[in-house]
Amino acid sequence: MPLSENNISQRLSTSLRGMQILLNVCESMRLLMSEKKEGTVYYQMSQMARRYLTSSSKESLLPWIKFYSETVYPCAQHSVHAVREGKQQIGKQFGDKNMNYFDVMYSSREQAVLYLDVMSSAWNICGEDVVTAFDLSSFKNVYDLGGNTGALAKKFISAYPQSSVTVYDLPQMIHTARTYDKLIKDSQISFQEGDLFKDPIPTADMYIMARVIHVLSEDKCIELLRKVYTACKPGGAVVVVECFLKDATDEVITANTQHFLMALATEGKERTPKEMSLLLENAGFQDVQIKETGKIYDPMIGRKVLK
Incomplete structure (x- = not known):
């Protein structure tokens, strides 16, 4: 129901002046729509805001916003050190400079659950585009490496019902997801605990690596991709899904901001x-190709050629 600025400020116990400024900003960002009736301006949420900023929406970005505001953006105060040192700063932000990204993600139950939610939420928006950009129907036995709750795996089997997906992730991730009932339940999706660097990677027709490579150093990327190549069946493939840096003007800010946040x-x-x-x-x-989805994440496929 549309509300006036007076109604909104009273309900939220704010000053009228402050609320007027906030409403104007939100309207300029297309988060609100306004309509003037009998000299009074009434506001209501835009369709975009209802789609992405309400907890009841399947495409809600609220976990994403909470994660970045509480975990990632605070690292920006260490930007000077990140530039000077060329090293991640998340450990400093969380009280121990020796902590890495994953140490922080699993530093508490609350943090781990938030991490699971944010990793899953993006696939409600981008998942279908990512898994259908290439025709992947010939790959029946698929491993989603670092696949968290199985949200992207669910999109995959919806597009390719003749396939099955095993989500391979760290024991603490799967344990936390199971404890809080976050794992996707589907007969074609299974979960396997393991460390990508310490444990063997099972043989499969295809591997999905979505938002995995971008958190790794160059040496770790090479080590892991070679390990995946060795495990991959001849004729198989790997699909890497990332926010790629591009030249397109409308995508430069998003990708480069993400680029800087990864460095932090x-x-x-x-x-x-x-x-x-x-x-x-x-x-x-070989035969490496990329397909642009028009959204933040794009898939790139590389194939292990039959000999």
Whole structure:
């Protein structure tokens, strides 16, 4: 129901002047719509805001916003040190400079649950576009490496019902997700505990690596991709999903902001399609291709050619 600025300020116990300023800003960002009736301006949420900023929406970005505001953006106060040192600063923000990104993600139950929610929420918006950009129907036995709750795996089997997906992730992630009933329940999705660097990677037709590479250093990327290539069946493939750095004007700010945030919080970075292609080729993959989805994440495929 549309409300006047007086109604809104009274309900939220704010000053009228402050609320007027906030409402104007929100309207300029297309989060609100206004309508003037009998000299009074009434406001209501825009369709975009209802879609992305309400907890009841399947495409809600509230976990994403909470995660970045509480975990990632506070690291920005260490930007000077990040630039000077060329190292991640998330440990300093959380009280121990020796902590890395994943140490922080699992530093408490609340943090771990928030991390699971934010990793899943993006696939409600981008998942279908990512898994259908290429025809992946020939790959029946699929492993989603670092697949968290199985949200992207669910999108995959919805598009390719003849396939099955095993989500392979850290024991603490799967345990936390199971404890808080976050794991996707589907007969075609299973979960396997393991460390990508310490444990063997099972053989499969195809591997999905979504938002995995960008948190890793160059050396770790090469090590992991070579390990995946060795495990991959001949004729198989790997699909890497990332926020790629591009030249397109409307995507420069998003990708480069994400690029800087990765430098603040992780050992990794966002990469150009060329940089990612070289990583895949150095690992042994061939016929590397990228498809643009028009959204924040794009898939790149590399194939292990039959000999």
